Amino acid sequence: MNIFSHARRSLGQNDPNFGAPLDTTHGTILYVEGVTVSFDGFRALNNLNLYIDEGELRCIIGPNGAGKTTMMDVITGKTKPDAGSVYFGQQINLLELSEHQIARGGIGRKFQKPTIFEALSVYENLELATAADKRVWWTLTQQLNSAQKFRIDEVLVQIGLQEHRYKNAGALSHGQKQWLEIGMLLMQSPRVLLVDEPVAGMTGEETEKTAELLLSLAGKHSVIVVEHDMKFVRSIARKVTVLHQGSVLTEGTMDQVQNDPKVIEVYLGE
Ligand SMILES: Nc1ncnc2c1ncn2[C@@H]1O[C@H](COP(=O)(O)OP(=O)(O)OP(=O)(O)O)[C@@H](O)[C@H]1O
């Protein structure tokens, strides 16, 4: 699949990376190597190494200030590190790309505060997310092609909002808004999805549904989930990475990391 062709069109630039298929021949979709980010001499990330496999669901945990959000900022181009390298597949150097280019190129990020349009319906929000031209009036006066309509229906089912398609987004529950936001990201068919604290503020039932949703996305997408809610993490966990002071403390199954004395010490010290 030529994931960068639409990005090249919208950017109108001749970057050799754009238009090339994503090279994941080693099964790794994201390489974060030796990444350091300093804020006034304080190292929020300190020689961080992280490798994400294609299609995997990775949970990242760690105490407050461990650098989890900063790590997402680096992957999505919001923060440029002082040292290290970040590659998308074998060949795409993310440090050379802007935040916008990275988002258009297949790395979607869900922010905690949803950026949905409350006055528009669920369907219209998804419609907007398909469009290259983000001006609301423009998008909503364009005819969707059948592939786009099919994709919207598919995403509505994935996020469990098919019965609310005509509802104003502003009338959705907190959890439903979060799912709509994920749906809007899915409209771009991202290869990698980053979600930071997705279940904060959700009811127990919404949290369970979010777990099901994220599990259903793995395989088709690589999903990186940062969350403090350990019950939730346990319910979706495959491989878990523990960050501490800007580096990886340990990685493994949920049981392995929770029984690791280093991890226990770090959490007790909070
Ligand atoms: N823009 C910034 N300027 C200065 N310091 C920052 C900035 N962004 C983050 N930090 C600091 O870097 C460290 C890591 O922050 P980060 O937000 O990445 O942690 P986190 O693991 O996401 O924590 P939490 O679980 O509380 O969300 C913290 O000490 C934070 O205060």
Ligand SMILES: [Mg+2]
């Ligand atoms: Mg954070």
